[in-house]
Amino acid sequence: MNQAHFEKMSQSIVNGDPVLATSLAQNALDMGIDPLDAITQGFVVGVDLVGAAFSKGDAYLPELVMAGEAMKAAVAVLEPEMHRRGTERKTLGKIVLATVEGDIHEIGKSLVGTMLSAAGFEVFDLGVNVSTAKIIEKSKEVKADIIGLSALLTTTMVKQKEVINSLINAGLRSAVKVMVGGAPVTREWVEQIQADGYSEDAIGAVDIARQLVGLS
Ligand code: B1M
DSSP: OOOHHHHHHHHHHTTTTTHHHHHHHHHHHHHTTHHIIIOOOOOHHHHHHHHHHHTTEEEEEHHHHHHHHHHHHHHHHHHHHHHHTOOOOSSOOOOEEBBBBTTTOOHHHHHHHHHHHHHOEEEEOOOBBBBBHHHHHHHHHTTTTTEEEEESTTTTTTHHHHHHHHHHHHTTTTGGGGEEETTTHHHHHHHHHHHHHHEESSSHHHHHHHHHTTOO
């Protein structure tokens, strides 16, 4: 019986249906299903399916965005119950995420954040136009495993380098990995600024983040 419910949960993510995902999450609690099982055996299965389809070119950005929204809606119902039971999802690592200073492009960064959260990372999304000092301060405060920096403008990419330089100057470079992304970011740029990881899209960002915390 639970398996049938898990399949419906997965399908609600594939269909990008936050309303259905919300009610299935609530039904799961009413049925006595463990909220963690609902996430890992139900909703995450759907996220993985959409991610795999996106990677193969069988799904497109809107599907990915809607799947992320549906996942967020389901987790919003289940997470309070997990807190209450003290069975919080074991996080894969902590990520401080921001669009760099001078840059207000939000959509890609937020999508990356949603996918990282859905995959099990604890994401501290600082928003857009975030100063280097604020990024480093937050990273120190939460003892981040990874700092994720998005930049969409050729004029703001340099802020990714600035963050890395500031980490070096503060003696913190070995304490945290730095992952970068955004449309103008190239592999050459990543090598030049000596970032630890780079991805062209949100699904790839999850793979890279997993690698950076030693999980794959
Ligand atoms: Co802007 N803009 N924009 N813009 N804008 C671009 C980026 C531009 C390429 C358009 C163009 O000219 N063809 C161009 C940049 C040129 C350049 O520097 N090379 C540009 C410009 C020039 C500007 C302004 C300067 C325009 C002006 O005012 N004269 C201005 C700058 C404002 C500022 O930031 N200070 C500006 C403003 C805006 C809006 C506010 C209107 C709006 C943003 C709204 C918002 O985010 N709330 C906007 C938009 C929408 C775009 C385009 C059209 C779309 C960006 C987007 O959301 N893409 C963009 C052109 C384009 O990219 N086709 C453009 C969808 C999103 C899902 O993809 O953000 O690439 P993307 O994220 C991807 C990957 O890059 C990657 O994964 C994401 C998901 O797959 N990724 C990461 C991103 N971050 C990552 C981090 C990671 C890993 C992967 O690890 C941490």
